[in-house]
Amino acid sequence: MKAFRCRVCDNPLHFDNSVCVSCGTALGYSRSERAIVPVDEHGQYVDATGLVWHVCRNLGLSGCTWLSRVPGGQCSVCDLTRTRPADDDPIGLEQFPLAEQAKRHLIAELDTLGYPVRSKEDDPEQGLAFDLLSSVDENVVIGHADGIITIDLAESDDAHREKVRANLAEPYRTMLGHFRHEFGHYAEWQLVRGDELMSRCRELFGDESKDYQAEIERHYDQGPPADWASSFISTYATMHPFEDFAETWAHFLHIADTIETARDYGLLTVGAISDFSQFRDVVTGVWIPLSIALNQMNRSMGKDDVYPFVIPPPVLDKLDFVAALLPVDAASA
Incomplete structure (x- = not known):
């Protein structure tokens, strides 16, 4: 993960910052620049080529700060999520942001490595999508099949994840680890x-x-x-x-x-x-x-x-x- 700095006041920033805690500037993540950039009072950022970008509509829902090409739209990484918790599932919605955060970290790393991530919308047969499912009312099995990665949102809960880790005698278990492992299945299928x-x-x-x-x-x-x-x-x-x-x-x-x-x-x-x-x-x-x-x-x-x-x-x-x-x-x- 890169060490980011505010372009306005040069204060250190973290990957998911939406506001600079030093100068109060609103921020967004530019995937094309791999940088955190300042956005104006309308949530817009104009890049060096003159293109206007907009803060993802899911900022409040999942904490996403990535920029979208469409006003009021969602970013390219949120587009990868095929299924999320229902609006009437408060537990699933509470667990959802940590899973999306891990997914953004994964995609940012793949961008660094030069892996061309294609969505199911762009490539229905070989593309990638995520089902981030709530296990409040159903059993969810983490896995990969034909480009669909399924994640159990209960793994966002520290107590649940630690209990499973101890039961399986695992030395390590994290949400980001799940995303990296399941993407490994997809990578083998593709590469x-x-x-x-x-x-x-x-x-x-x-x-x-x-x-x-x-x-x-x-x-x-x-x-x-x-x-x-x-x-x-x-x-x-x-x-x-x-x-x-x-x-x-x-x-x-x-x-x-x-x-x-x-x-x-x-x-x-x-x-x-x-x-x-x-x-x-x-x-x-x-x-x-x-x-x-x-x-x-x-x-x-x-x-x-x-x-x-x-x-x-x-x-x-x-x-x-x-x-x-x-x-x-x-x-x-």
């Missing part, structure tokens, strides 16, 4: 095509044709293999090759985004990720020392580790593979 890539993917992650339901049952009945930590990033990754890929993709995004943030805030002096010939060199040379330091800082505050994972050599190979599927140009961050 792993052609005989050469498919062959290498199977070599690293296993045969994706394994019966998924049978593997789920095996995983929850028997648990992970005793030696799972020597080849996988998490126990969940051992369930099925699809889950191994999605978990690896999520960690690729965890690592890339945290390093970008550390660089932008002056905590790292290394070059951009794109300066490295292999992502494994980023992990071993930058991420592992940084994550150890971050973990120790959290422990100094009596908090859990920021990154409670160990990366064995086979996972370095998997991270290399997913990182090479798209251009990583952190220099543009």
